[in-house]
Amino acid sequence: MAKPRNIAPATTADLPADQQVALKLWVTLARAYHAVQQQAVADARRDGFSIGEFAVLELLYHRGPTLLGEIQTRILVSSGGITYLVDRLVDKGLVERRDCPDDRRARYAALTPDGTRAMRRIFPRHAARIAAAMHGLGVRDQRDATRLLKQLGLAAAAASADDSPGAQTGAH
Amino acid sequence: MAKPRNIAPATTADLPADQQVALKLWVTLARAYHAVQQQAVADARRDGFSIGEFAVLELLYHRGPTLLGEIQTRILVSSGGITYLVDRLVDKGLVERRDCPDDRRARYAALTPDGTRAMRRIFPRHAARIAAAMHGLGVRDQRDATRLLKQLGLAAAAASADDSPGAQTGAH
DNA sequence: CGATAGTTCCTCAGAACTGAGATACTGTCA
DNA sequence: TGACAGTATCTCAGTTCTGAGGAACTATCG
Numbered sequence: 001m002a003k004p005r006n007i008a009p010a011t012t013a014d015l016p017a018d019q020q021v022a023l024k025l026w027v028t029l030a031r032a033y034h035a036v037q038q039q040a041v042a043d044a045r046r047d048g049f050s051i052g053e054f055a056v057l058e059l060l061y062h063r064g065p066t067l068l069g070e071i072q073t074r075i076l077v078s079s080g081g082i083t084y085l086v087d088r089l090v091d092k093g094l095v096e097r098r099d100c101p102d103d104r105r106a107r108y109a110a111l112t113p114d115g116t117r118a119m120r121r122i123f124p125r126h127a128a129r130i131a132a133a134m135h136g137l138g139v140r141d142q143r144d145a146t147r148l149l150k151q152l153g154l155a156a157a158a159a160s161a162d163d164s165p166g167a168q169t170g171a172h
Numbered sequence: 173m174a175k176p177r178n179i180a181p182a183t184t185a186d187l188p189a190d191q192q193v194a195l196k197l198w199v200t201l202a203r204a205y206h207a208v209q210q211q212a213v214a215d216a217r218r219d220g221f222s223i224g225e226f227a228v229l230e231l232l233y234h235r236g237p238t239l240l241g242e243i244q245t246r247i248l249v250s251s252g253g254i255t256y257l258v259d260r261l262v263d264k265g266l267v268e269r270r271d272c273p274d275d276r277r278a279r280y281a282a283l284t285p286d287g288t289r290a291m292r293r294i295f296p297r298h299a300a301r302i303a304a305a306m307h308g309l310g311v312r313d314q315r316d317a318t319r320l321l322k323q324l325g326l327a328a329a330a331a332s333a334d335d336s337p338g339a340q341t342g343a344h
Numbered sequence: 345c346g347a348t349a350g351t352t353c354c355t356c357a358g359a360a361c362t363g364a365g366a367t368a369c370t371g372t373c374a
Numbered sequence: 375t376g377a378c379a380g381t382a383t384c385t386c387a388g389t390t391c392t393g394a395g396g397a398a399c400t401a402t403c404g
Contacts, residue, residue, distance in 0.1 A: 011234055015299050021311055022303035025318045032325030033205040034248050038332045062183055076206050078392045105352040105399045127187050131194035136327020139193055145320040146197045148313055153204030155308020160210045250362050255384055277369045277382040
């Protein structure tokens with residue numbers, strides 16, 4: 001493992017200390033996210049769903065009929081993405097579109113009876129698998145981590161919103 | 173009284189308390205990750221790179237010439253993905269492949285002089301932007317979050333490795 | 345009203361991958 | 375030595391999205 005140490009460009013070690021801490025957190029956050037996501041992907045795939053499809057099903061299962069635009073902001077996909085995902089679930093017979101009586105531009109997505117049955121079967125195992133993936137932390141640490149990540153996520157989202165004017169605030 | 177024909181829980185609220193905590197952490201983790209990632213995506217795109225391309229550049233900038241397989245496990249892409257990413261960076265003139273003298277199957281990727289110059293220019297601004305995205309937490313909280321996420325990520329990765337035998341990465 | 349700005353969803357070209365299989369090489373063992 | 379399992383990368387068809395643009399509808403305001 002020879003390390004050519006003669007040149008000293010602007011690497012991480014030359015950054016201000018606070019930036020080093022932030023970058024380390026970013027790398028660790030990304031790794032933790034990917035590791036848990038692998039579990040979610042494997043679980044969804046067992047039932048023939050992509051992560052995006054599963055996220056839509058889960059949202060509709062918990063919230064009931066939901067406007068496409070709201071699904072979009074909640075599961076964080078693009079406008080084309082939500083059309084694509086709902087199309088696929090409609091093809092599978094698990095979701096249906098419904099017109100919105102108050103606004104003829106808007107449409108709801110809702111679980112069909114088949115979709116509800118499928119989620120009733122699938123969801124408990126999915127929840128157990130995610131919980132197992134989180135098992136590296138005890139309940140107390142999980143709460144601490146949730147609090148910190150919530151604070152982090154809200155601040156970062158606010159920073160994003162600054163760049164792209166037109167994006168709505170979300171939650172205050 | 174309701175007749176519990178189905179033992180399976182209908183919604184999150186019916187799950188065991190520890191699973192509720194775990195799912196909440198998962199949702200919060202995903203949101204925080206996406207929020208910060210949006211910053212990284214926007215920053216990389218400003219220079220004409222995808223996130224994957226930028227991750228390769230960053231890795232090579234800090235580690236020097238690296239075997240493709242090692243890049244693959246570090247930035248978490250598929251085998252086809254790493255070939256694709258390196259191809260694109262080679263086309264841009266920022267990266268070159270080098271044969272490995274010890275193993276004729278293996279190849280290194282390394283920054284070209286152009287690639288090094290580009291990263292010397294780009295990286296400090298990128299680090300500053302990530303640090304700004306993390307600004308919702310103070311340095312002490314960032315360290316706490318890093319510790320918790322590291323613990324979480326390692327345990328979740330170990331759980332993944334159990335499912336898919338043959339994937340021996342990480343904890344040496 | 346009518347113009348116009350804003351929104352909600354859909355279309356579609358193509359970006360950014362994934363993953364199974366192919367190719368080429370290495371290490372092990374009888 | 376030869377058979378064979380293991381490893382590193384590449385190929386390529388297919389998947390899952392992104393985002394610019396457009397059609398249809400709604401809201402606002404002179």
